[in-house]
Amino acid sequence: MPMPAEGLIPNASGPIISRMLNYLGINKLEDLFSDVPGSILMNEPAGIGRPLTQSELEALYSEKLEKNVTVKLSFMGGGLADHYVPPLVDELVTNQEFYSSYTPYQPEISQGILQALFEYQSLMAELLGMDVVNASLYDYASALGEAGRFSVRVTKRKKILLATTTHPERKAVLKTYMEPLDVRIVEINREASGEISLDELSANMDEDVGMVYLETPNFFGVVERKIEDVADMAHSKGALLVVGTDPLLAGIVKPPGELGADVVIGEGQHLGGYMNYGGPSLGIFAVRKSFRHIRQLPGRLIGITKTVDGKYRGYTMVLQTREQHIRQEEATSNITTNSSLMAVRAAIYLALLGPDGIRSVAEKILYNTEYLKRKLSDLLCFSVLFEDSLHFKEIPAMSEIPWSEVNSWLLRNGILGAFQVSKLFPEADSTGKLGLLSTTEKHRLADLDLLLRLMGEVCS
């Protein structure tokens, strides 16, 4: 009886192996490893157990995942939320020609993925109000790390002003990426509204600053309303303004590209991707049509071209001379494998929803957010931070009752509750009372009311 692995390896059968070994003039597979010092050749199994059949594997996996607690509704915030994924997106990315292909180094046989990635670049550029988007980075946080490195290359300056309301994990990643470059990061405080303090920004703004960074919505879900002022301040000293955003916000609020941002980064997993316990994710990186900036971009870029005979429009990868496989240690980044298939997901999502669909999803999120905010404030033991500001998707709720109690009551009723900020980021909440709730287009009004009813019950 062949073992299950042999079903994956066409030449694994005895007679074929013999025939091939015979052609090579050797007796056994081991002879092909004669160049490995005998002292380190393994003579016992790798220690990963016996092979499973396909049906055993599925059964085992299901058995393990049954140990998870599944919920019917998720309101947890903190940077990722439970969005609706149209089935067409899943359907199309299961084409093996997309998912099992490599980076399109051979354009003639890869026009499909090249065009899909070009469309991603183009659709995302329209949504964000920018000109050029790369063909993806790993995630929002590594995009911030790359933005920091980008700003040093473009401005030759080694100081970054960072809004203190930036997601703590992104702050941490920026720090990791900047440490070897010896870049100084200065945090800019917030105003009472939860938005960046223009006074403090102005006080720290000088000609050493290469990059000003803020997020909209920020870690507390607050939408920044003075990005244009921030842009003016940054530009007056020759610094770049980098804005991190949730691309869905651009469905109803003017995008950062129309407010003076030089670079826009963000998380694209919200566009047709699942939470998947955090990844795969999709790092967005967008710039304006400036050759100085485009030349310094990290990651792959797809461009329109023509055939050599001039008869057809086609697509190919461009400016590869920026990349590691050619430029080695002088490359703009080490990135190679990126998040292409997630970018294709985002492209299909944006193409399907179009302007009306995106606006409608964004509006639904905004209305849900506003509704929850108002109703939460009506409950005795909850209040909302920066209540008078504009929030999107994430709601920073302060609770007089320990969040562990609130959340376990919600969980008993099939709901994943708030992310308690102090558990992971004590520096972002010293009170221990702050929880981040999120709401998406998936939540119907009845779902919001259920959450509010249950939270009310904890209060009483």
Add this chain to the structure above:
Amino acid sequence: MNRRYVQAKWQLSEGILEPTVFELGEIGKGGVVVARVEDELRREVGELEDLIPRDLQRGTIGLPGLTEPEVARHYSHLAQMNYGVDSGPYWLGSCTMKYTPKVAMKLESHPSLRNAHPYAPEETVQGILEVLYELQEMLSSITGLSKFTLQPAAGAHGELVGALIIRKRFLDLGERRDEILIPESAHGSNFASAAMAGFKVVRIPPSEEGTVDMGALRAAISERTAGMMITNPNTLGIFESDILEIADLLHSNGSYLYYDGANLNAIMGWVRLSDMGVDLAHLNIHKTFSAPHGGGGPGAGAVGVIEELADYLPVPVIVKEGSTYRLDYDLPKSIGRVRMFHGNIGVLVKAWGYLKLLGSEGVRLSSGIAVLNANYVRKRLMGMGFEVPYGKGRPCKHEFVISLSRFRREYGVRALDFAKALMDRGVHPPTMYFPLIVQEAFMIEPTESDSLSELDAYVYAMGELADLARSDPDELLSAPKNTAIGRIDDSFANKRLWLSWKVYKDRESS
């Protein structure tokens, strides 16, 4: 044997294959509404104009509006004009384009994974944590490295993590070591990752055999050497037989040996990395462990380290206490964070499934057959006169490199032309012009996923092209003919930089 391939080609107007979505739908209007504000909710909350200040409201969104059937057709057309591992031979050297078992593919779509929030309380995600922990254990068994992080999103991301760990280690020891040694034939990302972590790169030239030149290595090692990044087998597909001596030289100098796992598919189940003296390594989950490449990603780049470096891994790490699993954020020496959350989980579960499917014997068999296939194809090509510049006298591992420079010299046919003509024969070309130390290089990695008849068909196609290069070089120079589009003008694209539809549309005015 004499097989041909004609790729689907959709041509909807003169000079244009499939139009872009911007040409298919009306701009700024339409699209599919998948969610909307209920009337009651709108009544309750009020008008949008009262929520967002007027000057911040979004105007027209310049996206095209299409219907669902139009979008379905459009992207189906695009898929048909692409080529995947399930289409035919895809022997990209150093990329390990192996078949992804569909049962492993399926694991990512389990609702209990898809809907799991990364900040969900640990007690609600025990199943996922257990799967990830088991994957770490299996990777440890294969490599002999004691601790793993699954966070890096790709191989190069793993290299950066590795280089940062080395950096942090010496900062803690108070030693100023700012150089990393890298063989000239290494993957380009090694150089870039070392530089990103603040190291100066010192190149080690190859010996005549194509392996690390031991004399040059000895000369390069100094008190400033933090470590060496090595791929073994190297990018020529040759096993670095001096690996134990290389490791000794570094260790006796207090330096670390980093292993680039891109070529692990050659030795999985045959040699443990720890037995080679490796201190830390990244593994490409999307190469060796069968997760698909996704047209360029997402992948995953697990990093393993010896005990001495375990405290430096990025946070959080998954730990097991009794029979429960949790995330440990308390690693004071950690290099910090390299991404958000815990990794590309949807990719990682496929590797877990793949390894469970193979078991210990299957792991060894996979690498054994990958190496057998490579040696078979190499010998057949050599028999037809193709030149193997390095390592002829010894077995290759999972890949090998041929040089087509003779064809360029004698008939004006380049490796690029061979590549384009291969496509017409239903074969995705191998990695070209790499490693840089070989002229007109073809780097060929058949993997264990192809049958003997596929190997023979590939060899036949190469033979046919060698004959044509002599008798009718134009046939190669004008290839490909059977792909959706003919030969692409790369330099035109680089001059124009039409990088988005917006930029392309505005081309006349700028």
